[in-house]
Amino acid sequence: xxxxxxxxxxxxxxxxxxxxxxxxxxxxxxxxxxxxxxxxxxxxxxxxxxxxxxxxxxxxxxxxxxxxxxxxxxxxxxxxxxxxxxxxxxxxxxxxxxxxxxxxxxxxxxxxxxxxxxxxxxxxxxxxxxxxxxxxxxxxxxxxxxxxxxxxxxxxxxxxxxxxxxxxxxxxxxxxxxxxxxxxxxxxxxxxxxxxxxxxxxxxxxxxxxxxxxxxxxxxxxxxxxxxxxxxxxxxxxxxxxxxxxxxxxxxxxxxxxxxxxxxxxxxxxxxxxxxxxxxxxxxxxxxxxxxxxxxxxxxxxxxxxxxxxxxxxxxxxxxxxxxxx
Numbered sequence: 001x002x003x004x005x006x007x008x009x010x011x012x013x014x015x016x017x018x019x020x021x022x023x024x025x026x027x028x029x030x031x032x033x034x035x036x037x038x039x040x041x042x043x044x045x046x047x048x049x050x051x052x053x054x055x056x057x058x059x060x061x062x063x064x065x066x067x068x069x070x071x072x073x074x075x076x077x078x079x080x081x082x083x084x085x086x087x088x089x090x091x092x093x094x095x096x097x098x099x100x101x102x103x104x105x106x107x108x109x110x111x112x113x114x115x116x117x118x119x120x121x122x123x124x125x126x127x128x129x130x131x132x133x134x135x136x137x138x139x140x141x142x143x144x145x146x147x148x149x150x151x152x153x154x155x156x157x158x159x160x161x162x163x164x165x166x167x168x169x170x171x172x173x174x175x176x177x178x179x180x181x182x183x184x185x186x187x188x189x190x191x192x193x194x195x196x197x198x199x200x201x202x203x204x205x206x207x208x209x210x211x212x213x214x215x216x217x218x219x220x221x222x223x224x225x226x227x228x229x230x231x232x233x234x235x236x237x238x239x240x241x242x243x244x245x246x247x248x249x250x251x252x253x254x255x256x257x258x259x260x261x262x263x264x265x266x267x268x269x270x271x272x273x274x275x276x277x278x279x280x281x282x283x284x285x286x287x288x289x290x291x292x293x294x295x296x297x298x299x300x301x302x303x304x305x306x307x308x309x310x311x312x313x314x315x316x317x318x319x320x321x322x323x324x325x326x
Contacts, residue, residue, distance in 0.1 A: 021053040024242055027074035028058050029065045030138060030170025032190030033283045034105035034223055035078055039267040040249035040260065049248070050241035060169050061139030069094045072228050075235065076242055080105075080143040081221035081298070082305050084318050089309025095232060096224035096319040098243050098291040100250075103210055104217055105286060106144055106188040108135075109175075109197050110206030114185055118206055123214055126207050127155045136166040136178055136187035143222075144188035150305055151214070172196045179203050192271060192279040199275055210285050220301040221293055221319065222286070236323065243323045247291055254289055293319045 024047070028035055038056070041047055047054040057074070059065050062083045069077035070092060077094075084094050108126075110118065114133065118126060130152070137144035149159040157163060166184050168174040172193035178184045179202035186206060187197070197203040212218040225246065227239060253260040257280065265276045298315045 021048070021051055022238060022241075023053045023055055024076060024238055025055045025057070025074045026076045026078070026242075027065050027068040028056060028078040029062055029080075029142075030060060030190060031058060032105060032170055033192050033264070033268075033279050034101055034190060034286065036253050036260070036264055036267075036280075036283065036287065037100060037246045037249040038078060040252055040263050041245045043263050043266060044249065044252065046245040046248045047242075050244050052238070052241050052245065062142045063139070066094065066226075069226050069228055072230065075227060075231055075238065077226045079224065079226050081224050081301055081319075082143050082146060082307070084224070084226060085302055085305065085313060086307045086309075088313045088318055089307050089311050091309075091311045093229050093317065094226045095229050095317070096221065096226050096293060097232070097239060097321075097323045098225035098246050099221055099223075099288045099293045099297075099319075100225065100246075100291070101223035101286040102219055102288050102297065103212065103222055103286040104143070104147060104214075105210075105223055105283070106137075106190055107194055107205045107209050107282075108148075108186055108188055108207035109194045109203040110186045111179060111182075111184075111203050114206055115204050123151075123207065124155050127151050127157065130186060131157055131162045133185040134164045134166050134183070136168045136175060136184040136189065138168065138170045138188075138190060140165070140167055146305060147209075147217075148188060176200050176202065191283050192268065192275060195275055195279045195282065196271075199272075199278075210282055216300070216304045219297060220304065221297045222301070224293075224319070225291075232320065232323070239323045240325075243291065244325050247325050250287060250289065250291065253284065253287055257284065260284075291324050292321055 062080050065077040065079040066083040068074040152159045175189045175193040261280045295315050
């Protein structure tokens, strides 16, 4: 009888919480390691801590995540800031309210042929070596392809043209298989794909974007939480709670790597512990400590990517720190 009463109490409490919790729809680009804060917030019940129930969906590529924010199909989109800039020059507005990563979320991984003597090459020489190469990336028009396109143009190459793009989505096994079958020469995958390729003995880091090898992208706005401006007016408290949950999650990732690695291992259960540890060490370089953004970072992102369109960008309207925990 006591057990029955306890069960009724617990069930009632859960029903009560469910009825009170506010649902927030979050769209994420694939299942990348860079979204560690999202996974930690989910597993540590940080959304519930702030009275939220997270409805998380995954899409293949930044353009789809951006569209979810633009059309308000999602309250929050995990998206690269360059998509916000691309929208801004077209007169469409999406606002970043939490900075997840201040550097690119993917390195360039090269096969053995590409890697020969690469340690002696400058960034310019490395990019020029990609001429005639097949380079894999998650999606057409995504941040990886745009970033590579900018670098190619800077050093006299064209994309498409001198470099062939191959689209493999976000899942790691696709990249390992493509290298194993000699279908690609290089890749800009989301981690842990790069680590898995390295551990399979089929590729190594050719251009290290995450550690700051490319000066232009050492301190920018790269991966952010974004929302429609209407939501900032109509749902500010919802967004503040989301920002608070992410801030708590980032604190765990940055200040307690042992616990963070354990949580990420749960997110990638089929991955060997040493693979998870290496992926964590690589990606932790790009996670921010507090989600804050500056106009200097916004302008640096624009200067690097140089999106074109009929509208000038009013940078202060593309991001806000007002929803971050005080």
